[in-house]
Amino acid sequence: MKKPSTYSSLLLFLTLLLPYQSLLAQSSSFRVKVKSGLQQTPPYLVKYYNSKDWEKFYAEILQFDYDPKFEYDIRIRKRQNGSHSTYTLAKTITKSLSENTAVATWEVGENYVNAQSLGKLKCLQVKSDKRNKWEYLTSTIQGFDYKEGYRYRIRVKQTKQKDTDSVSYSLIEVLSKERANELPSVAAFLARFKWNLLQLNGKDVSSSKASIGFDAKNGTIAGTTGCNNFWGNFAIKDDKISFLNLASTMRACNGLNIENDFFQIFEQKQIQFDIAEQTLNLYNERKLVMIFGLERE
Structure with missing residues (x-):
């Protein structure tokens, strides 16, 4: 039997290798829309032709100079080499900017x-x-x-x-x-505003400048009676609120002095409360005793 030449062996080897090369390095393309406004890419947010929602695309798109002010419709070329894929911009079909x-x-x-x-x-x-x-x-x-x-x-x-x-x-x-924190969601709402005292035992005391602020993360309060500053803790359960471990500065107060009535209410073990749209209302034995109004910036 005649032994094949070196050239014939090489030709046979290349012929057998061609199908495997095509498997190792395959190329395809697809079209996507790319969302505007992304702070950092990748990932991109894209929609394929059959997508209902935006999806994350985690790979880098080579030669794609993304500008967050624009929304794109592009064609991407995918090259598969074994288990490794690379993506390259093939064509920018549209690049639109909305002035509004x-x-x-x-x-x-x-x-x-x-x-x-x-x-x-x-x-x-x-x-x-x-x-x-x-x-x-x-x-x-x-x-x-x-x-x-x-x-x-x-x-x-x-x-x-x-x-x-x-x-x-x-x-x-x-x-x-x-x-969010484990306190009821109402505590987080209270913590977003400064609350100014409007009424005390049915009287208008808005000129007193008394107020209270809540820290929902730490469960603490801090405020002023219009003369002395105070601080402490608070707890909420259902429609009851309690002010605990209260302390205050000890300045002598002149003019309108509401401190005694203020602290007499705050030192009750459990006070009923509710929140209207812009007021925090406190009740003692179902009687409305304090109204605070939220302060907006």
Whole structure:
């Protein structure tokens, strides 16, 4: 039997190797939309032709110069080499910028609140990085699966409708989601505001400048009677609130002095309370004895 030449052996080897090479290095392409407003990429947020929702795409897209002010429709080339995949921009089909679109980062409170003055009984409380105060949001945030009991930090796209003052909101991404403290959600609501004393035992005492603030994380309070500062702890159970371990400064007070009546109520073991839209109301034996009003910035 004649022995095959070196050239014939090499040719045979390459012929046998070709199918395996095609398996090792395969190329394909696909088309996606890429969402605007992303702070850091990857991951990108993309929609495939059959997607209903935005999905995370964790790989780097080579030669794709992403600008968060734009939304893209692009074609991506995928090259598969064994178990390793690389993605490269093949074509930018559209790159659109909406002049009426802005991106904001919000903190979202862990409970719904009532905003009857705004015509809505249930709405979110949000606080932006640019305005460090809580505000009511009566609109929905498209794509945001909100659950009470969690404090969120999110990026939102705000789109102003043409020729109107109407603004729509859609979720870009959830930056963080943390379970709120173990105190009832009402405590977290109280902690967001300074509460100024308006009435005491049926009398208008708004000129006294008495006020109270709550720290829901540590379960503490601090405030003033209009003369002396005070501090202590608080606890909430159902519709009862207790003020514990109270202490105060000892200055002599001139003019309107409400301290005795103020502390007489605060030292009760359990005080009934409720929260109207903008007031914190305290009751002693079902009698309304104190009304505090929230102070907005």
